[in-house]
Amino acid sequence: MLTRSRYFTFLICCAFLRLSACQQREGDPAGYVNPFIGASTSVGAADTYHGLGKTFPGATTPYGMVQVSPNTITGGDNSPGYSAEHRTIEGFAFTQMSGVGWFGDLGNLLVMPTTGKLRKIAGKEDGSLTGYRSRYNKKTEVATAGYYRVELTDYDVTVETTAAPHSGMIRFTFPEHKESRIQIDLARRVGGTSVRQYVQKVDAHTIRGWMLCTPQGGGWGNGEGNAEYTVYFYAKFSKALARYGFWKADIPQSWERKRDEVVSLRYLQHVDSSAIIRGAQEVEGDHLGFFTEFPTKQDEQVTLQVGISFVDMQGAENNFRSELQGKTFDKLHREARGRWNRELSRIKIQGGTKDQKTIFYTSLYHTMIDPRTYTDVDGRYIGGDKQVHHAEGFTKRTMFSGWDVFRSQFPLQTIINPRLVDDQLASLVTLAEESGRGYYERWEIMNAYSGCMIGNPALSVLTDAYRKGIRGYDIQKAYRYALNTSEKFGNGAAGYSGPPFSISHTLEYAYTDWCIAQMAGELGKKDDQALYLRKAQAYRNIFDPDKGWFRPRNTDGTWEPWPEQGRIKEWYGTIESNPYQQGWFVPHDIPGMIALMGGRKKVLDDLSAFFARTPKHMLWNDYYNHANEPVHLVPFLFNHLASPWDTQKWTRYICEMAYKNSVEGIVGNEDVGQMSAWYVLASAGLHPACPGSTRMEITSPLFGEITFRLDHRYYAGKHFTVKALNNTPQNIYIQSARLNGKPYEKCYIDFSHIAQGGMLELTMGPEPATDWGVED
Template sequence: MKHVKPHEKWSISRRSFAKGSILALAGSWLRCRLRGEPLKKPDRASRFINPFIGASTSELLGAGKTFPGSTTPFGMVQLSPDTITGGLKGPGNPFEGDNGPGYSYEHTTIEGFSFTHMSGVGWYGDFGNLQVMPTTGPMKLDSGRINHPDKGWRSTYSHANESAEANYYAVMLEKYGIRAELTAAPRAGMLRFSYPKDETARIQLNLARRIGGTSTRQSVKVVGDRAIEGWMRCPSAGGGWGNGEGNVSYTIYFHMEFSRPLEHYGVWKIDIPDNAFPVQQGLATSYFYTDEYQDLVTRGEVLRGCNEYEGNHIGFFAEFPSLFIDEKVVVKSGISFVSVDGARKNLAREIPGWDFEETRRKGVALWDDALSAIQIEGALEFESKIFYTALYHSMIDPRVISDIDGNYVGGDGKIHTATRYTPRTIFSGWDVYRGEFPLLTLLNATIVNDEINSLVNLAESTGKGYLERWEIMNSYSGCMDGDPATSVILDAYSKGITGFDIDQAYAAARQTAAGPNGFTNRPENSFYIEHGYVPDQPSSPGVSWTLDNSYFDWCMASLALALGKKDDAQMFAGRAANYKNIYDPSVGSMRGKNAKGDWIPWLGKTTFGQGCTESNPLQQTWFVPHDVFGLIELMGGGESFSEQLEAFFEKTPSSFGWNEYYNHANEPVHHTPYLFVYAGKPWLTQKWVRRILTNAYHNDVNGICGNDDVGQMSAWYVLSSMGFYPVCPGEGIYILGSPLFPKVRLQLDKKWYKEATFAITAENQAPNHPYIQSAKLNGKPLSRAWIRHSEIAAGGTLEFVMGAAPNKEWATRSEDLPPRASL
């Protein structure tokens, strides 16, 4: 989406990846595992990770909005460089727009390295806490404005002296001649700084820093001769997610240790007025670029030797004037969203020593374990990098939010201890229910199970009773449309992923959709129930809300039917057809209505808005995933449907970036290339899927043609390159597209699928061979362009024969079409 506005042991547990012949590699993998030896680097999928893919906020570079720093799969820590704090364009800040990741490739200075980030998001972003910056020379008390880097501690850098790999980032800070290196554990991180000779080495901690805002209160305390600890309070009043509109409030705690004794240290403070951060129009972050703030910086106070301090805009520094030749200063810190004690335990468990390379190797091993779920063969080097980086990006969130002892802060603000599951946060629901969570149901269903438990528990602990659509740090941010958690629950439950209380989950999902006592996830819910559509208004774009509600009502009906709740199933099944109420045959498109039932003014199919969230009527018209055949009937039958759909694609720019037609940069259209199969023209699905795979993804900073949105854009690539995609999550059906690699081996989650593996082969695979000539499933001819989840879950082999010209006879008979979604 393009926004405008517990225990969990850190160990290698499941898999390791090896590339080459599947049988030979499986043997190599097993031998290494039995001996307890790490796989050699050439055998590791992690070597293909390129964290710079998508690492820009610039529309010219794709605006993937990923971060290039170090992290582990679904870990709490994302230790990454910061080039910008955020805010609107203005004096001292030439960059305007969403700066959610804190880093953007086109920026030329670095202001520090912080421990928490978000991947692929806009809307001002959040986190960016515990920012560390190595410096030398006269001490500055602020990072300084981008247009005047000499006035602060920020430093220029060059991409020629910057590198990033799995769980590793390094850069030369040109201003100081300091080389900075970063690596991470799930709940802790480590930084290694190499200083020039004959310089007093200094490390500065900006405790107030927060992406998209500021922490409003901080505390730091020296404990022992090599450690400090403290906290940063980050309420929504200080900005953050959506510049405060996301209602995100949290406190982050830390315990930090230094490789050298703390002999020269202190605190600095800047007296910021309590009302300095009005959360409106981006002012929470723009304030730091004003002359008023810079004037306060010049009057900041340095408290040398201060052992403990609490304030509203403070930092900590440590100086090391007598380093040995080639000696490096290493800093490591655990973080927690529960307590300082939790941060201390997290660090002690996950990075007990000072071996930077060992910490790096452990993190890489975790990535090899996670990525080994999919093995590809026959890919070119750049294709492997695109694929495994996409898989990497789809495994950053939802991140663990509990400490190593299982403690976490619940929706009631109290500390709880998790026992049945690992609490998680960052549920970008409107995006990830479409492809990322269906992908995780195959590769790591435990994560899906954790997320469902987390959302259901949040609904109960807050007293709200309903499921949040875009959760971050227990916040009901209300971002985007619909009831995506309901889709995730149905999709998991229908696949046998049942490690949650289904009755409790159903109750929360039902309240989300039905909204008793006024509590609901939907605007104008009573009107929708009575009239069958959501009237268009700025707070609730009627077209998008009506279409989303119809699909999620289908999810509710399906879930109710599976649980034997026949009355509910009947009620929701009726509402699932509400999409028909906003189709206007006079314009051949979905169209918004006002509360009186009149059509809203028509500005044409391709004009954005008109009741559509981040889209236009042409793009939204295709969103009826639960009843594609019903949509085909509305649009005049299969031939008319496919003609309109093909025109939709033919008018799309070759880059597939932000545009009026097939806008791959945003999620509402992600399923549409696969709709040709329903009209009996699967070769057109094959044609367009292959073009999107080839043209919309690249092995460079503009490698994602829009916001990655917490992994959904990347998950689309992973699924589609394997050869299938779920048009309707929860239905248990995948539509076949155009496999990109000669061989793929999918290792299903062992806990839920009894160690099943599913192989996909593509004979005659080539860049100019996007079309399926024939297919076999487990050795038997397959005449349909779709496959059941149960067929993948059982394990086996799907074989394709590819060619340069379409086979218009394959999978085109009426009996070969996907089944109509039934209730």
């Protein structure tokens, strides 16, 4: 229950936060951010096994190493550790993943304030097994950019979190109690456990230690993702460690310790019976916890400041001293807000409704969580050889969800943050070199070659960046590793890929071979260019003219049996899609694809039917399935079919129907920025159909004016603006266009025009303008 004084404090805090969200002042785009958008893993709400957005609501900074967020669940396919429908909180962790499926990871250093009896396990939300988890008052839950707050009702404790790039802080407001406590579950990890931990008391206020996470403890892909890392921490309590202790459970070596096992009754009961150790200066073990106890007065505030490193304990301390030393919670919160305002100001919008602005800036916020920094403040990082390296001239980054983010996320960054793209490519190149593998990983997490999903997405990101003049990495190594990647993962001598994902593999490898051809041409490697242009035509080898569509082939060249459902059969030669959805993915040769499919009219009719059959809720379905990436280019194909008004119609429709200002506001997994980047670009009126080409498709902007701030270190221009005249919810069709004051008739624009700066001015109307943007 809230005391009277804390109740009024809470009302004042909420009033301030509402005011800042509703009355935006110039230079405060962070005030529009709603971190609760997408913060659900619910399979029921999504009506599919993939769940919804899977974002976290806690505090972080742009591309920061640290995310201080509430965690409501440990096991299952709950990558962010949080889902809004849960009514209890296990604790507040300092690392989180954002928007991914396939059994998440991180969720390390789980901190919980408690009172009364010490409990060593979180227990169960349904109450069948008691523990330190607490119910919370949903009405008190507040999340903004760089800040989170909630009241834990079981303990009458208010928790606030904020963050810096390599560190974070929690402020607890306790009730009057003789036995208040802050406890840390050092073993806990989303989707499993760390397998070994160490903690040491440094002085009267400070502890430090580490948590070793390996595939044997589950995590990414429940261990199949090969994530292996150590989280180091340096933690300072504002309240002296007068009464502290540890709990330690010795886990039998024969026990599995993955996502299901660590939340089993046997495992939890074993930990619950673990020994309490008092008076020791340091402890190491299989499953450790730490606690410090103290009396508190009513509304007494206690803080915990933590520096994090993936390098060593000295790195964690260095990060702590660089970012937290001598700072109050409120100062750190102001700094976090300032960091977000600086980053979010890379795009400025005018017009639109309050909800549209909230969705836009929250989407932009979500694109700025990953790829996160992996270097300490001194530039050190752990490389692919598990040795310490120093990043020279770049920031080492991690969380490259390649199969997702090559489509929209990295094309967006090429406009607003080319330095980030340079960093990512330098990170991939150094990983390929340091690991000794000599090729690119498609889904990298803390140096792991996880093998998640398909294709060679790094080749798309590389080519797209290179052709746009983003070249701050070792280009010769980058190109050599690109060739190695295609040779290792490609369509091979048969000219196509066989089971189980013949269609998906063949089409995606054909596209990234085309990307290599573009790179080879830029580098003057004519033989390579010719070879990879031929390989890029591999998509033709799995097109069955009798069926009029792409069809999976066996390794002996025969077709796989045609299913009763035809091309809407999910997983028929495809991954997380069906042939109808995946079959449109020939971005590098759209004219060739159209001819193969029977010509413009037939393809236009088919594509129109594809959208017409899409359910209005836009959740997982057999047609335009915006909840997953394979179809994300499809709305822009109408531009290539001399029907640009359909691109305009459908992108506006998708922006309206697939994105909401609510917890359920992202119809599929957010996927490390991809779903949000699609919205940012589409709502701005610009989106690529083929990353690696400099062509950007023009579509109907959602806002009256969108201005991209350009980086002078890369581009000649300062700003590029898309201005939509007469833009209303009814006026969704482009009637005419002007580029830098001159009439412009194309439904696309070359990236060079954006890089030079200027203005694309679009006049909007309620009906299609069939004389604008139509290609011959």
